[in-house]
Amino acid sequence: MSEVKYSKEHEWIKIEGDVGIIGITQHATEMLGDIVFVELPDVGSSVEKDGNAGVVESTKAASDVFTPISGEVMENNQSIVDDPGKINSDPENDAWFFKLKIKDKNELNSLMNKEEYDKFAKESGS
Amino acid sequence: MKIKKTSLNKLHQDNKAKFVQFAGYEMPIQYSKGIVEEHKYTRSHSGIFDVSHMGQLFIYGDDNLTEDLEKIFPLNLKNLKINTSKYSFLMNETAGIHDDLIITKIEGGYLVILNAACKDNDFKIISEILNDKYKMNLEENRSLIAVQGPKSEEILDTIINGVSELSFMTGNWFVYEDQKLFATRSGYTGEDGFEISVPNDLAEKFTKKLIENGAQLIGLGARDTLRLEAGLCLYGHELGVDKTPIEANLKWAISKDRMAKGGFIGSNIIMNQINDGIKQIRVGIKPEGRLIAREKTKIFNEDELIIGEVTSGTFGPSVSGPVAMGYVEKEFSKNDTKVFLEVRGKKHPANICGLPFYKKSYVKGATK
Numbered sequence: 001m002s003e004v005k006y007s008k009e010h011e012w013i014k015i016e017g018d019v020g021i022i023g024i025t026q027h028a029t030e031m032l033g034d035i036v037f038v039e040l041p042d043v044g045s046s047v048e049k050d051g052n053a054g055v056v057e058s059t060k061a062a063s064d065v066f067t068p069i070s071g072e073v074m075e076n077n078q079s080i081v082d083d084p085g086k087i088n089s090d091p092e093n094d095a096w097f098f099k100l101k102i103k104d105k106n107e108l109n110s111l112m113n114k115e116e117y118d119k120f121a122k123e124s125g126s
Numbered sequence: 127m128k129i130k131k132t133s134l135n136k137l138h139q140d141n142k143a144k145f146v147q148f149a150g151y152e153m154p155i156q157y158s159k160g161i162v163e164e165h166k167y168t169r170s171h172s173g174i175f176d177v178s179h180m181g182q183l184f185i186y187g188d189d190n191l192t193e194d195l196e197k198i199f200p201l202n203l204k205n206l207k208i209n210t211s212k213y214s215f216l217m218n219e220t221a222g223i224h225d226d227l228i229i230t231k232i233e234g235g236y237l238v239i240l241n242a243a244c245k246d247n248d249f250k251i252i253s254e255i256l257n258d259k260y261k262m263n264l265e266e267n268r269s270l271i272a273v274q275g276p277k278s279e280e281i282l283d284t285i286i287n288g289v290s291e292l293s294f295m296t297g298n299w300f301v302y303e304d305q306k307l308f309a310t311r312s313g314y315t316g317e318d319g320f321e322i323s324v325p326n327d328l329a330e331k332f333t334k335k336l337i338e339n340g341a342q343l344i345g346l347g348a349r350d351t352l353r354l355e356a357g358l359c360l361y362g363h364e365l366g367v368d369k370t371p372i373e374a375n376l377k378w379a380i381s382k383d384r385m386a387k388g389g390f391i392g393s394n395i396i397m398n399q400i401n402d403g404i405k406q407i408r409v410g411i412k413p414e415g416r417l418i419a420r421e422k423t424k425i426f427n428e429d430e431l432i433i434g435e436v437t438s439g440t441f442g443p444s445v446s447g448p449v450a451m452g453y454v455e456k457e458f459s460k461n462d463t464k465v466f467l468e469v470r471g472k473k474h475p476a477n478i479c480g481l482p483f484y485k486k487s488y489v490k491g492a493t494k
Contacts, residue, residue: 034162036441059161
């Protein structure tokens with residue numbers, strides 16, 4: 001079974017062997033409101049843990065997307081570029097942002113599990 | 127400073143509003159359905175907007191008042207019929223815009239609707255110019271509620287019989303629960319609709335009645351996307367003391383005879399700008415693709431020189447794409463001029479375009 005972990009920047013990562021699938025959490029979409037634009041990292045580019053890896057814009061404002069761990073981008077999800085509304089309707093499944101080849105599995109240790117994240121999201125409020 | 131609340135604050139809370147502070151007021155930015163849904167509901171049905179934070183300035187006086195107000199506003203107020211409204215602005219000596227407003231001639235005087243963030247300063251400026259000769263009241267005991275969208279006439283007419291007889295940019299007094307309401311057929315969404323001045327103690331009851339009849343509460347978020355699609359200016363974005371009405375492409379709002387004769391604050395600059403031209407002008411901007419260019423985005427020409435700046439930009443739910451307004455140098459203001467918008471360090475193509483982005487015809491005459 002694959003494992004899902006969460007960052008303080010409200011990203012989730014599903015770990016399948018050496019591959020991480022990354023998206024933003026339900027809680028993040030609720031804070032952002034209607035998402036109308038998304039920019040994803042290019043396939044083949046390297047992203048660094050906690051570094052910029054795209055942008056989401058709601059009707060209200062633009063927000064950076066960060067990557068919870070380092071790696072090389074293998075694939076990005078063009079279907080959310082064409083229909084950003086998918087991110088609001090199914091943020092933690094179909095509306096993943098990008099897949100990356102995990103550089104250092106030790107980085108996963110700093111992330112939260114579901115229970116810890118839910119508590120964190122509740123406390124961070126709004 | 128204490129944050130002010132409107133008479134509908136509890137109703138907003140009950141409807142799960144997310145609040146923001148706006149011009150010293152706690153106002154709903156959106157409700158549970160979100161900005162896009164609220165926007166679309168206004169275009170297809172009827173949206174209710176609490177705009178009680180806006181100023182309702184009543185000025186009472188005789189013919190002298192009309193003459194004195196003509197020294198302030200670039201309008202022909204003498205010929206304005208009772209219960210008729212005009213869009214105008216309060217300018218400084220250099221024709222910079224202190225505020226944009228709607229002025230309605232009413233029995234015994236005028237009603238001026240002012241922006242929330244400007245109303246106290248406007249009151250000070252206007253009372254100084256009028257030299258305290260007239261009774262002026264920046265009304266605190268009345269709420270202002272806008273109902274906008276194609277079903278609004280039908281919904282409102284069941285509550286206030288007779289409003290459907292108003293034509294666009296006219297108003298009248300009506301009676302509701304033995305109290306007086308002033309309703310005008312106007313708005314800020316590009317839709318047919320009304321703005322109703324209601325005594326505070328009736329505001330919640332009145333609004334609930336609108337909801338019962340099928341209208342829904344809409345927040346400031348959708349109000350902004352609606353007005354942007356309609357190409358309407360927002361004070362503090364498209365308008366400010368550093369912009370003149372000519373630069374803001376609002377020449378249409380200045381009465382023709384006043385334009386020729388002048389005699390209002392800022393008229394020398396206005397007349398000079400009409401004769402000699404202007405350096406910059408407000409335009410519509412349509413980014414290619416889905417890119418959103420927010421306020422302060424730099425605009426470049428094809429030679430990569432800066433030619434202007436975006437003043438408002440968002441995603442337009444009814445046009446299903448990004449929309450923006452901004453100021454560019456006059457020579458680049460023609461429709462279909464190709465420009466580039468710098469967003470997150472990259473330049474993205476866009477085109478200058480006519481306004482509005484979204485058009486629906488206002489009701490010109492009464493339908494009943």
